[in-house]
Amino acid sequence: MGLLTKEVERHPCQVEVSHCFDSLHAHVKFTDGTVINPGDEVIVKGPEIMAPYGEVVVEDREAVIFRASKLEQLWTRMTGDFEFMELCEFSFSEDVKL
Template sequence: MAIFKRRQERVPCTVEVSHRFEALHAHVRFNNGAVVYPGDEVLVHGAPVLAAYGEVIVEDRTATITRATWLERLWTRLTGDFDFMELCEFSFSEEIRL
């Protein structure tokens, strides 16, 4: 049945990787305005982008968006808050525990 089949889209994208003191990030922008919804998966094609300290690298690439089925999207929305709560269980401090 078509409602249970995952669809794939190939889209042009821009990858920006920053490895600076002010900003350490990696961003993907879809150049055609595509939007990623809960449960969707994105695969950016090409070799890994490795920025040396102090560099910002911007490259044009192609990405494949695998769209979630309606059931996967519903499941992701229902269980997403639980995954977020797992992140809240961790804290970062200088306290040393033995």
């Protein structure tokens, strides 16, 4: 992998989709121990997984990983903290009067 080139890899994975009162999530776990790096993109192949309310659905799938170039990895590491700050909401006012 060079400074500007991308690699495409295929790996087996397990997808867990939960639609319960306590948890609403979807997780992907690579069954062969693959590690995702900053800037990598992952696409899970197959039809949409719909978990009925109160259930957890687990399926084995194949994932395609588009590896980020060295330059993209560096950029993601440098700018990642700024993008995280977009998720935060701050208020510095003392009193709000309507």
